[in-house]
Amino acid sequence: xxxxxxxxxxxxxxxxxxxxxxxxxxxxxxxxxxxxxxxxxxxxxxxxxxxxxxxxxxxxxxxxxxxxxxxxxxxxxxxxxxxxxxxxxxxxxxxxxxxxxxxxxxxxxxxxxxxxxxxxxxxxxxxxxxxxxxxxxxxxxxxxxxxxxxxxxxxxxxxxxxxxxxxxxxxxxxxxxxxxxxxxxxxxxxxxxxxxxxxxxxxxxxxxxxxxxxxxxxxxxxxxxxxxxxxxxxxxxxxxxxxxxxxxxxxxxxxxxxxxxxxxxxxxxxx
Amino acid sequence: xxxxxxxxxxxxxxxxxxxxxxxxxxxxxxxxxxxxxxxxxxxxxxxxxxxxxxxxxxxxxxxxxxxxxxxxxxxxxxxxxxxxxxxxxxxxxxxxxxxxxxxxxxxxxxxxxxxxxxxxxxxxxxxxxxxxxxxxxxxxxxxxxxxxxxxxxxxxxxxxxxxxxxxxxxxxxxxxxxxxxxxxxxxxxxxxxxxxxxxxxxxxxxxxxxxxxxxxxxxxxxxxxxxxxxxxxxxxxxxxxxxxxxxxxxxxxxxxxxxxxxxxxxxxxxxxxxxxxxxxxxxxxxxxxxxxxxxxxxxxxxxxxxxxxxxxxxxxxxxxxxxxxxxxxxxxxxxxxxxxxxxxxxxxxxxxxxxxxxxxxxxxxxxxxxxxxxxxxxxxxxxxxxxxxxxxxxxxxxxxxxxxx
Numbered sequence: 123x124x125x126x127x128x129x130x131x132x133x134x135x136x137x138x139x140x141x142x143x144x145x146x147x148x149x150x151x152x153x154x155x156x157x158x159x160x161x162x163x164x165x166x167x168x169x170x171x172x173x174x175x176x177x178x179x180x181x182x183x184x185x186x187x188x189x190x191x192x193x194x195x196x197x198x199x200x201x202x203x204x205x206x207x208x209x210x211x212x213x214x215x216x217x218x219x220x221x222x223x224x225x226x227x228x229x230x231x232x233x234x235x236x237x238x239x240x241x242x243x244x245x246x247x248x249x250x251x252x253x254x255x256x257x258x259x260x261x262x263x264x265x266x267x268x269x270x271x272x273x274x275x276x277x278x279x280x281x282x283x284x285x286x287x288x289x290x291x292x293x294x295x296x297x298x299x300x301x302x303x304x305x306x307x308x309x310x311x312x313x314x315x316x317x318x319x320x321x322x323x324x325x326x327x328x329x330x331x332x333x334x335x336x337x338x339x340x341x342x343x344x345x346x347x348x349x350x351x352x353x354x355x356x357x358x359x360x361x362x363x364x365x366x367x368x369x370x371x372x373x374x375x376x377x378x379x380x381x382x383x384x385x386x387x388x389x390x391x392x393x
Numbered sequence: 394x395x396x397x398x399x400x401x402x403x404x405x406x407x408x409x410x411x412x413x414x415x416x417x418x419x420x421x422x423x424x425x426x427x428x429x430x431x432x433x434x435x436x437x438x439x440x441x442x443x444x445x446x447x448x449x450x451x452x453x454x455x456x457x458x459x460x461x462x463x464x465x466x467x468x469x470x471x472x473x474x475x476x477x478x479x480x481x482x483x484x485x486x487x488x489x490x491x492x493x494x495x496x497x498x499x500x501x502x503x504x505x506x507x508x509x510x511x512x513x514x515x516x517x518x519x520x521x522x523x524x525x526x527x528x529x530x531x532x533x534x535x536x537x538x539x540x541x542x543x544x545x546x547x548x549x550x551x552x553x554x555x556x557x558x559x560x561x562x563x564x565x566x567x568x569x570x571x572x573x574x575x576x577x578x579x580x581x582x583x584x585x586x587x588x589x590x591x592x593x594x595x596x597x598x599x600x601x602x603x604x605x606x607x608x609x610x611x612x613x614x615x616x617x618x619x620x621x622x623x624x625x626x627x628x629x630x631x632x633x634x635x636x637x638x639x640x641x642x643x644x645x646x647x648x649x650x651x652x653x654x655x656x657x658x659x660x661x662x663x664x665x666x667x668x669x670x671x672x673x674x675x676x677x678x679x680x681x682x683x684x685x686x687x688x689x690x691x692x693x694x695x696x697x698x699x700x701x702x703x704x705x706x707x708x709x710x711x712x713x714x715x716x717x718x719x720x721x722x723x724x725x726x727x728x729x730x731x732x733x734x735x736x737x738x739x740x741x742x743x744x745x746x747x748x749x750x751x752x753x754x755x756x757x758x759x760x761x762x763x764x765x766x767x768x769x770x771x772x773x774x775x776x777x778x779x780x781x782x783x784x785x786x787x788x789x790x791x792x793x794x795x796x797x798x
Binding site for chain 1: 440581
């Protein structure tokens with residue numbers, strides 16, 4: 123098996139560390155756990171992997187109420203009960219009421235797919251443990267019908283976490299882990315160029331200078347992220363802000379800072 | 394020799410398990426075409442380290458282990474010497490093929506055998522590689538392209554240099570603590586039970602009841618589950634606590650913002666608790682400690698925040714209070730013990746790191762309350778005590794009477 127399957131895409135730049143982590147996960151067929159600050163491209167990574175390997179992407183967005191079982195399948199008892207009462211459909215065929223979730227779909231797919239389990243830390247703390255068996259064996263049973271499904275092609279599983287909750291050790295042991303560090307200036311410049319190919323070098327330099335200055339301010343509570351920087355540059359370009367203006371003031375600060383206190387703190391500092 | 398790295402990491406406090414180590418071995422077999430110290434660094438980190446808070450520890454361990462290999466023109470030579478295997482450069486084509494065909498199960502078995510051997514003789518590690526270069530790692534050593542170190546576009550520098558630059562220092566969980574992290578830690582502090590109040594539709598029970606009722610819909614209502622934790626936060630303010638003001642503010646605002654407690658109260662004190670607890674930071678407004686205590690019972694949890702650092706007499710003497718005009722007839726230590734008796738579910742968070750807990754006053758307070766650092770790790774442990782999943786034990790080593798003064 124070749125090791126270097128994932129190399130990033132035209133629109134998604136990948137550090138060698140992240141590229142290695144993705145390829146290890148693919149080669150060893152283990153779930154890849156990605157952590158990092160918001161806006162560092164955790165979710166987009168799954169899309170990039172799917173695109174570059176030409177596989178279908180299934181997304182499972184985790185909420186605080188998500189249960190592991192829902193990812194596999196849901197037995198729609200209420201629908202069946204309803205059908206039974208009003209005499210609709212064939213209620214003897216339970217399979218009609220088994221609705222596969224994203225994990226269930228990825229394990230029953232004919233082709234190899236990429237499964238993104240997004241923001242796993244939002245769910246209950248026991249949630250990751252409930253997934254262990256399915257992720258290890260890549261198979262599951264439907265208790266109601268007695269059917270057993272085993273993945274023909276083990277999906278590439280990418281899990282993201284914002285670190286809101288500590289994940290259980292047993293779960294972590296089975297994952298390949300990568301922490302996306304916040305990009306440094308050089309990488310950030312490359313990322314910006316992907317989104318704004320026509321950005322002037324001088325403007326970019328000034329923008330990055332301001333951006334990292336803002337991020338390093340200790341008074342800022344919510345530090346601006348990559349996506350906010352990209353939006354800011356778009357705003358600056360549309361507003362026709364020249365490099366000279368930028369050097370003197372910080373226009374469209376609201377694009378970067380979302381908290382009133384932070385904006386005030388920056389303005390106070392500049393005065 | 395190479396398995397030493399496993400023990401080396403564990404010595405640095407990384408909880409690397411055998412399963413993870415085997416995954417690394419497997420990855421080295423699979424990804425052999427890209428063997429370099431850089432690649433090894435990436436591989437080892439993503440398979441052995443599962444928290445960014447441990448990245449710094451891993452970097453230090455890695456740098457300590459591989460230091461001296463990255464410099465000089467004779468890297469290949471040095472790395473090979475380090476592997477201590479003279480057979481490696483002459484590996485035959487057949488052996489190479491055998492290596493590539495090495496199955497995981499075989500590898501696993503071999504690994505276990507070697508582990509056992511390692512237990513018997515601690516110096517015997519080099520046999521692991523010495524047996525004709527069957528080690529997957531050793532195999533990399535002979536790959537001429539493999540020992541390329543440095544470059545690779547990873548921001549410059551060899552893996553060891555990268556490791557030595559300790560980029561992830563700021564992520565260490567024992568260093569940083571912001572309001573959100575505290576809030577997340579506090580969220581773990583809950584004990585659920587059915588509460589009174591308006592009832593909610595219990596969907597599961599309704600379906601069950603309807604099914605038993607031959608499909609006639611029957612709705613079941615039940616009281617919702619609520620957290621019954623009642624938290625009292627007692628904070629030391631002023632004086633030696635001033636350097637920790639920001640940290641304490643964060644803890645306070647996180648606890649205050651946490652809306653999942655059944656009740657949340659806070660009081661302030663200076664250095665030690667005496668007969669008055671204050672409701673404001675400037676300590677003008679207060680209420681008798683006995684009143685506060687009367688409203689607390691074993692269903693409450695009490696969290697102290699303070700550096701526990703003061704003159705011992707402030708704890709042990711009548712009229713020992715730091716305030717000259719303040720006369721206390723009951724010693725500070727006695728007050729603390731009363732609180733502990735009233736609320737056994739109590740802990741002390743200390744913003745100073747544990748190596749500074751040697752002072753007599755600190756040890757005295759530590760002998761009353763379990764004490765933890767005011768860091769993410771410490772807070773998590775303290776909350777485990779309050780949840781009952783960690784023994785609620787103060788320091789047991791008794792202090793001799795004379796050492797009080």
